[in-house]
Structures are given as structure tokens and as C-alpha cells.
Amino acid sequence: MTARSGRWIHEWDPEDETFWDRTGERIARRNLLFSVLSEHIGFSIWTMWSVLVLFMGPEYGLTPADKFLLTSVVTLVGAVVRVPYTFAVAIFGGRNWTVISAGLLLVPTVAAFAVMEPGTSFSTFLLVGLLAGIGGGNFASSMTNINAFFPLRKKGWALGLNAGGGNIGVPVIQLAALAIIGASGGPRVLLGVYIPLIVVAAVLAARYMDNLASVKNDTGAAKDAARDAHTWIMAFLYIGTFGSFIGYSFAFGQVLQSQFGRTPLQAAYVTFIGPLLGSLIRPVGGWLADRYGGSRITLWNFVAMGAATSVLIVGSVRESLALFTVAFVVLFVLTGLGNGSTYKMIPGIFQAKALAKGLAGEEAAVYGRRLSGAAMGLIGAVGALGGVGINLAFRQSFLSYGSGTGAFVAFLACYAICFAVTWAVYLRRPVARAGGTNPAPEEKPQLSYADV
Structure with missing residues (x-):
């Protein structure tokens, strides 16, 4: 039976199929819905500078390198705050922290509304960009919260849907910018639209979400997860998938403007397509991982990402806008697919380790829940740092070569390394046994990481 006190649930066992069918699934789905809404707004605020820079013409006095540095700062803060946001769920409760974190989004939005005009100094824009980074933290707290609500057999789908719904915040704000630019509106119109939406998200979270009393901060779990090599291996792979997604989301429009001479309106017409498709397919990546194994899907996804990047390099060198745009959109789709498959691997890996220990x-x-919940915060934070690297790589490439070609060559090498790591760690050999001991002859064969 589910015991509740106020908005707290004190008994929660999603692995019990009877409990899940009777009450658990309904409650979990309701919390998932409003978690997605808050995370969605958070992603929009985090990535709002990817579209605000499109409004910033010559009158703002910023070079392409300045704009890439600005978006790098925003991405960096979004990555760093994911760590404290992960632990905030256990301190305040999933519902309570969703309300708080949604309300905090008003700070960067109102600040940007106040300073968004020609004549504002670059240092002021950097400071306001720092504030916008808090929107990136909503992902970590939301994923940690939803991870606790769903059973292992449903985590790939649930985490993929939660993250995908949040990721859609990127193309939505880009679509809103397209509509506003097309209507000859300014950046303050865009910001003014989001201020009431933030309030609505906070109110709905307060009204319909729940806290799980069983979710508690476990400093031991955090330390154990940090000591486990798989946490850092998965963080590296997540740099390749989510780091690419968020980095490209910030950079796509700027590359079209700087390299292909697109106007803000022309850039806005296409920049939303990649993030939209990448967000929508993320739950598919989780579903495929549930069905065929996350490591298998992740491996071949990196092959496809490498192929798409190779086509991008050709399009960049030949200055073919059509080829470049199509390849970039395909790459976005693949980053979304990989986001779903890699995040599904995390609980599966720690569950496999539990079985290998004889549990x-x-x-x-x-x-599995204890370590995977702790690991997700670290993995999400490190993965988001990939977005910083991508924007800095573009900045250096444009400073050195006047185009993004050099950056794409570096990304291609990164995807090749990700492929090699995935194969070597998760598909080449079975689960390592605790303590490195050899299995006794009578013991059952161990799970392979290919199954996670």
C-alpha cells in the first residue's frame, strides 16, 4: 500500500509488479508528466542564448568568437550545477525541488530581459549568461527523481521520455524565436513569453507532484559511484552523445550565420529542426536499448555519428549549404538516439554488478538504484561539459580557419574513440566479477554488459 503524508510517499516499491499495476504506475506517470514540463522550461532557459545571439547584430559589437565564448560560459554553468541539483532531490524532495528549481528560472529570464539591448557591455552579457546556466541543472534533478519512481524494466522508456521531453525545450524556444523574428519582434518579446510559463510550471509541480521519502542522499553511494570506473566511462560516452546534442544546439545557428552568411531569420528557419528531431527520438533510443541492449545500440550509433560527421566535413569544405544542413540534422537525430541508449545503460550496468556480486x-x-542514482548526476554533469568543448572548438576553428571544418575533424576523432571504448568495455567481455575472482565451476554464467 502507498502511504502518503501531505505530498510525501513513504512506501514505494516499483519492482513489486502487484504494487506497480495497482497504484505505482499511475503515480509514477503523473510525476513524470510534470517533471517533463519543468525540465522542458529549464532547457529552454538554459539554451535561450543560442537564439538570443541570433538577434545580436552588428549594433551589439560582438564578434563570432565572442558569441561562441558566451554560449560556452552558459553551457559550462549548466554542466557544473547538475551535481548539486542531483543531491537536492534527496534534501528537499523531488516535488519540492522541482517547484524551487522552476522558480529559480525567473532570475536569468528577468535579468536577460533587463539587459538585452545594444550598448550593453560584453562582460554584462557574460554575467547574465552565467545565470542562465542554472536551467541546465533541472535535467539532473529531474532524472534522479524519475529514476526512483520507475522499475528497472521501464527505466529506459521513462528516462528517455523524461529527457526527451526536456530536450524539446531547445527547439521550442528556437521555434518561438523564429515566430518572433518573422513578426519583427525583439528578444524581449521572447523573454516576456517565458516568464509566465515558468510560473505555471512551478504551480503545476506544487499541485500534482510527490516526494519519495525513500530517496535519501547517501554520501557513501556518491563516493562509491565516483570510485567506480564505469561512472567515468559512461560520462565520457555521454560527452559524445549529450555533449554533442547541447553543444550543437548552441552552435548550429551561429555556424550558419558565420560560415554560410545566413541572416537571423534564415538561420532560425532550420536551427530548430535538428534539436527537435534529436529530442523526439531520445525515447526511441531508450526503447531500443530496453529491447536490444544499450551497449549494442550505443556502439553502432557512434559509427553512424562518425559517418554523418564525415559528410559534414565534406559539406563544410565544399561550402555546400544543402549538404551541410542535411548532415547536421542527421547528426542531431543520432545524438538523441545515443542519449537514450547511454542513459539506459547506467542502471543496467549497476544492476549487472549487483547480480555479479551474488545479490x-x-x-x-x-x-542498482543506489549507485545508478548517484552516478547519474556525475555522468550528466560531465556529459554536459562536452557542450562547452564543442563551442570552444568552434570558436578556435573560426579564429584559425574562418570555418567550422577544423572543429568537425576533432569531433570525428572523438566519436571514433567513443566507439572503441564502448566495444572494449561493454561488448568485448562479460561483467567483471567483484574483487576480480574467478567464477567457481558450479556458478551460473554472468550477464554480459551487452545486455544492459
Whole structure:
């Protein structure tokens, strides 16, 4: 039975199929819905500078390098705050922190509304960009919260849907910018639209979400996750998928303007397509991972990302706008697919380690939830740093070569390394046994990481 006190649920066991069918699924889905809404707005505010820079013409006095540096700062803060946001769920409760974190989005939005005009100094824009970074933290707290609501067999779908719904905040704000630019509106119109939406998200979270009393900060789990090599391996792979997604989301419009001479309106017409498709396909990546194994999907996804990047390099060198745009959109789709498959791998890996230790049933599930929840915050934060690297790589490429070609060559090498790591760690050999001991002859074969 689910015991509730106020908005707190004190008994929660999603692995119990009877409990899940009777009450658990309904409650989990309701919390997922409003978690997605808040995270969606958070992504929009985090990435609002990807479209605000499109409004910033010559009268603002910023060079392309300045704009890439600005978006790099925004991405950096969004990555760093993911760590404290992960632990905030256990301190305040998932519902309570969703309300707080949604309300905090008013700070960067109102600040940007106040300074967004020609004559504002570059240092002021950098400071306001720092504030916008807090929107990136909503992802970490939302994923940690939703991870606790769903059973292992549903995590790929649930986490993919939660993250995908949040990621859609990127193309939505870009679409809103397209409509406003097309109507000859200014950046303050865009910001003014989001201020009431933030309030609505906070109010709905307060009204319909729940806190799980069983979710508690476990400093031991955080330390164990930080010591586990798989946490950092998955963080590296997540740099390749989500780091690419968020980095390209910030940079796509700027590259079209700086390299291909597109106007703000022309750039806005296409910049939203890639993030939109990449967001929509993320749950598909989770579903495929549930069905075929996250490591298998992730491996071949990196192959496809490398192929798409190769085509991008050709389009960049030949200055073919059509080829470049199509390849970039395809690459966005693949980053979304990989986002879903890599995040599905995290709980599966720690569950497999639990089984390898000889744990079973609820004991194994608790072990897996404990470490995977702690690892997700670290992995999400490090993965988002990939977006910083992408914007800095574009900045240096434009300073050195006047185009993004050099950056794409570097990204291609990164995807090749990600492929090699995925194969070597998760598909070449079975689960390592605790303590490195050899299995006894009578023991059952261990799970392969290919199954996670």
C-alpha cells in the first residue's frame, strides 16, 4: 500500500509488479508528466542564448568568437550545477525541488530581459549568461527523481521520455524565436513569453507532484559511484552523445550565420529542426536499448555519428549549404538516439554488478538504484561539459580557419574513440566479477554488459 503524508510517499516499491499495476504506475506517470514540463522550461532557459545571439547584430559589437565564448560560459554553468541539483532531490524532495528549481528560472529570464539591448557591455552579457546556466541543472534533478519512481524494466522508456521531453525545450524556444523574428519582434518579446510559463510550471509541480521519502542522499553511494570506473566511462560516452546534442544546439545557428552568411531569420528557419528531431527520438533510443541492449545500440550509433560527421566535413569544405544542413540534422537525430541508449545503460550496468556480486531480488534492485542514482548526476554533469568543448572548438576553428571544418575533424576523432571504448568495455567481455575472482565451476554464467 502507498502511504502518503501531505505530498510525501513513504512506501514505494516499483519492482513489486502487484504494487506497480495497482497504484505505482499511475503515480509514477503523473510525476513524470510534470517533471517533463519543468525540465522542458529549464532547457529552454538554459539554451535561450543560442537564439538570443541570433538577434545580436552588428549594433551589439560582438564578434563570432565572442558569441561562441558566451554560449560556452552558459553551457559550462549548466554542466557544473547538475551535481548539486542531483543531491537536492534527496534534501528537499523531488516535488519540492522541482517547484524551487522552476522558480529559480525567473532570475536569468528577468535579468536577460533587463539587459538585452545594444550598448550593453560584453562582460554584462557574460554575467547574465552565467545565470542562465542554472536551467541546465533541472535535467539532473529531474532524472534522479524519475529514476526512483520507475522499475528497472521501464527505466529506459521513462528516462528517455523524461529527457526527451526536456530536450524539446531547445527547439521550442528556437521555434518561438523564429515566430518572433518573422513578426519583427525583439528578444524581449521572447523573454516576456517565458516568464509566465515558468510560473505555471512551478504551480503545476506544487499541485500534482510527490516526494519519495525513500530517496535519501547517501554520501557513501556518491563516493562509491565516483570510485567506480564505469561512472567515468559512461560520462565520457555521454560527452559524445549529450555533449554533442547541447553543444550543437548552441552552435548550429551561429555556424550558419558565420560560415554560410545566413541572416537571423534564415538561420532560425532550420536551427530548430535538428534539436527537435534529436529530442523526439531520445525515447526511441531508450526503447531500443530496453529491447536490444544499450551497449549494442550505443556502439553502432557512434559509427553512424562518425559517418554523418564525415559528410559534414565534406559539406563544410565544399561550402555546400544543402549538404551541410542535411548532415547536421542527421547528426542531431543520432545524438538523441545515443542519449537514450547511454542513459539506459547506467542502471543496467549497476544492476549487472549487483547480480555479479551474488545479490538477488530486492537487494539487487536497491544496490542498482543506489549507485545508478548517484552516478547519474556525475555522468550528466560531465556529459554536459562536452557542450562547452564543442563551442570552444568552434570558436578556435573560426579564429584559425574562418570555418567550422577544423572543429568537425576533432569531433570525428572523438566519436571514433567513443566507439572503441564502448566495444572494449561493454561488448568485448562479460561483467567483471567483484574483487576480480574467478567464477567457481558450479556458478551460473554472468550477464554480459551487452545486455544492459
